Amino acid sequence: MSYKTDYNRVAGLGRAGEGVHHFWMQRVTSIALVPLTILFLIPFGKALGGGYEALVATYSSFGNALTAALFLFVAAWHFAIGMQVVIEDYTHGGTRLVLLLLNKLLSFALGAAGVLAIAKILFSA
């Protein structure tokens, strides 16, 4: 018989210490993306194919720039944690470790690139 407490038998195993954080953030980002998707798509769709003038006209507006930056930032976050589950489901061992690292690094690099590009367009207009 073990003299360990229930807590000590599970501490440090698996998701201990993180709990439902991953699940919860997937929902938080989903909820945020409901309005952000709509607010992003309309001005983006109108500017697309309109040349440089349309880009500057659309994203020199603070509201359009803010919603586009928020959309890309939250979407990158949502993608990073969603893709993490896909990788965990289908890969193992060293491959999994490498893919998990690349996933986080590239997802947030993509989000940051989008946010910075939008900021530059906004402030240089």
Next chain:
Amino acid sequence: MADVNRGNRPLSPHLQVYRLPLVAKISIMTRITGVALGGAALLIVWWFVAGAYSPEYFAVADGLLSSLLGKIVLIAALWALWFHFANGIRHFFFDLGKGFDLPTVVKTNWYVIGASVVLTVLTLLLV
């Protein structure tokens, strides 16, 4: 214990011989569209970065994304986005413990498919 009733028990469905019900096809399509939307995000961020870089480079990105090939890819991405979005909304109800009974699932399957098409057409009309 592991050998009790071996061979004479219900087995879990195997992907290669089991015809997936519509709800399962929608489930895997939600994952596939989610992964594919990462590729669409790459194109969109490229478009913004090109715009931040120079007007000349932006003309290349904007021209490519509004070409026939670009339009086909982006319209497919738009449908993928609304499909992922619609099934995501259904999952909010699943999270609340609602809509798990079979008649409701069969009905909401078609809501998801219908909404993905309607929202795609609506977006194309609006922009």
